[in-house]
Amino acid sequence: MRDMTKEEIKSLDKEHVLHSWSVQGTLDPMVVTKAEGIYFYDADGNKYYDMSSQLVNLNIGYGNEKVADAIAEQAHKLPFIGPGYAVDVKSELARKIIELAPDNMGKVFFTLGGADANENALKIARLYTGRNKVFSRYRSYHGSTMGAGNLTGEPRRFNCETNGVSGYIKFFDPYIYREPIEFKSEVEATKYYLAKLREQIIYENPETVAAIECETITGSNGCIIPPDGYLQGIRDICDEFGIMMICDEVMMGWGRTGEYFAFQNWDVKPDLVSFAKGVTCGYAPLGGVIVSKKIAEYFDDHKLLCGLTYSGHPLSCAAGVATLDVYKEEKLVENSKAMGKILGEILEELKRKHPCVGDVRYKGLFSALELVKDKATKEPLVEYNSDPDNTMGKIIGSLKKKGFSTYSHENCIIVAPPLIIKEDELRAAMDIMDEVLGEVDKMI
CATH class of the missing domain: 3.90.1150.10 (Aspartate Aminotransferase, domain 1)
Incomplete structure (x- = not known):
């Protein structure tokens, strides 16, 4: 050009x-x-x-030659093949991701970015549980496709809301700085927020709730960091009612918080993890959903009703393999x-x-x-x-x-x-x- x-x-x-x-x-x-x-x-x-x-x-950052060279090499070797085929870079990237994830995780479903990662995380949770409702927070952004847009809590969701969409329930973040209640400690705040969430779930009928999805740390809506015990409390509520815990790590994943995944700062193990952004750092589009071993085993004999033409795209997976190497090497x-x-x-x-x-x-x-x-x-x-x-x-x-x-x-x-x-x-x-x-x- x-x-x-x-x-x-x-x-x-x-x-x-x-x-x-x-x-x-x-x-x-x-x-x-x-x-x-x-x-x-x-x-x-x-x-x-x-x-x-x-x-x-x-x-x-910009200009990382290792990642750029990996994309170029893959473009010459095999620029594309449909997602139904096994490809070396896709297999290798999935292996690397599972090795970095908690020990309860089993497999990866690849997408193109964060919105469709969250969209498919919801579909998987609903397929696995047979339930429809999903809880997410008001101060959240999970994407702007129809499903991820309704999962989003802030005003960018409004254009996605229609009369035909149901099952999306919102709750409030632990936004202690803006809370009119004067908490004596983070522990007291955690107790309050978890009690309100649990009460809301009971009023929605826990047997209809498939998942609770949270940005592990609220991202662009203000970097709201969960107080001590909050994420573990959500994990406990999910375990109590058979609800899937989904951590949106699209923005916080891949080292952003000083750990590969932000939830590792609090020693929590979700059931599903959505990721994107830092897995290739924008050198090629890629996202995905990491699912637990239990969920992976469920789909051994149940159909996974998720599909994307570019799921596990070879160029993006090559970029992902090289990017994860860069994290370690540098x-x-x-x-x-x-x-x-x-x-x-x-x-x-x-x-x-x-x-x-x-x-x-x-x-x-x-x-x-x-x-x-x-x-x-x-x-x-x-x-x-x-x-x-x-x-x-x-x-x-x-x-x-x-x-x-x-x-x-x-x-x-x-x-x-x-x-x-x-x-x-x-x-x-x-x-x-x-x-x-x-x-x-x-x-x-």
Whole structure:
């Protein structure tokens, strides 16, 4: 393909491309021309710290030759074969995933991304239990296909809701910072939230409930970290009523929190795990569902009514095998834990320093800063699902002008850099955040 000018690229994009979650006529997309490490560059040569790993998926950063070479080699060897065939890279990737998963896990069903991973996790749980209802949380995002969209709790689900869709039940996150109840401890909070969930399940009839699905750590809806005992409590409720526990690890999986899977921070074993993003870090589309040995055995003599043309696509599986090797060879999970500790210290200092920072929450290299107008009252900088003056957009824009690229949701700014980040890079990037937060302090 011939080289195009910045103007040509942008003109063709605006004329022919529909962008997600946007009013198309208001867009002015940045033209990106190259990237390396934790940085990307626009067409004018400006350099940006990628402090959200794009969509919290580019864990190994840009330009990893091992993964790129694996894709190229597979493209020459066998670019595609239908999902009904056994292929070396698919078999090897499934083996590697099961080895990293808890010892109760048995097999993997491959998808193309997180939404269809969650969609198929629901189908599998319903097939296995013979039940229909599924519980998920209000402050959640599980995807925007019809099933995953209804599983989602935040406003992006509204367009997926129809009169013909049933069985989706919502409950509230353990959002202690925003809870009007003053808990004496995390243990007390956990007891409260689990009691309300258990009561709700009883009122829905436990014998109709197939699954409880949670993002292990609530992702873009504010990095809400479960209090002590909460995930184990959900595990206990599931065991009590024969309900499947599904952990959505699409965003938190593959080292993001300092463990391969976030639930490993709390020593919990789910029945199903949905994954995507960091398994190939965006070098090729891939997702999947890990199922327990019991569920895998069930489908030895029951039909698995799930199917995708590109399930276990050879190019994506080749990328996945190479990516998991990179995690080990470059000790990226360990780096996530080490750099996450430094990030946490920086965030706590920003919270102490800036009146606009009401709370900071973090685990490994995933974090959020919650912005407020008043620390005492916790009044949010922008109201839930309402920002008529585009205040958060202006803050994100100010960060980007200074070379810090990330995104916001409601009144929270997400910070989730690639797991390859070094301490000097992390500190330099967060100095930009410090500067911009100083500007926000003057706004409140």
